[in-house]
Amino acid sequence: VDDAQVEAAIERLRAAGHRVTSPRRAILKAVASGRGRHLTAEEIFGAVQRTQTDVHMATVYRNLDTLAELGLVEHTHLGHGPAVFRMTTDAHDHLVCERCGSVTDVPSKLFRPVRRRMRDDYGFELGSQHFAITGVCAGCA
Amino acid sequence: VDDAQVEAAIERLRAAGHRVTSPRRAILKAVASGRGRHLTAEEIFGAVQRTQTDVHMATVYRNLDTLAELGLVEHTHLGHGPAVFRMTTDAHDHLVCERCGSVTDVPSKLFRPVRRRMRDDYGFELGSQHFAITGVCAGCA
């Protein structure tokens, strides 16, 4: 399914002079299999362990790190808990409900008017968001 | 200087049935003395220790917690490090520069157009921001 995405990522790894090991492959596959869902390092670890029992948590973190450096995966902070990871796609922000914790993705385009005022009034160039935006979702209101 | 603010807070504590202890007073004073600056628990701890050597870190955290429950102080996450605290003032968000780490406060009003679209298009009611907004500041661009 998302094999193409994984293969492309492996290509990028090779091109960047990194080695393609089986833990690395498995971790990449685990993240990709999330299909856009946000996965904690723990969940990725769990998924990997189903096929490679002796892969260590430290290896998961180290790999998520190098994958992030290449821009292949991203991590975000949705709340007070652990960080969450997913394959890099297009620019989007995360609306996290303060009541139920649900996460809604919204395209970063939505922030255009704000982006403009930030630039004009504060000289601040909005980047891709690393942290969640909090509020109350439709279901809870 | 900010004695009035501290006294008012102490009043609120009393009114809420909390006791006014000297560690509590010192912690409150330390946060208020930040005068809007964001202080880490560690910094507050340090400030308190200058006058009350045996106040423990746990006490700092416990107090910041109760003060937050009363809405007297707020904490925010500006980056990957520790949380930061300040006296509650009016609704504002934090623009954190990805390069130099500088923090710019902006009134939450700036988000009005976005707030509207969030509500209309996603049924999501934007709350007071708990996490920083990242980007690049004027100085670094």
Next chain:
DNA sequence: ATAAGTGCAAATCGTTTGCGTAGGC
């Protein structure tokens, strides 16, 4: 063959908790 990547255990950082005691009310 060489150095990047790994497993493991132990360390780190920020924060929380259980417990017995001290001190505000």
Next chain:
DNA sequence: GCCTACGCAAACGATTTGCACTTAT
């Protein structure tokens, strides 16, 4: 005197690091 808040030590969750060994290149 009662009960909240305290000091202390120890536990905690998430992540990182040092080191000896494996393995892709």
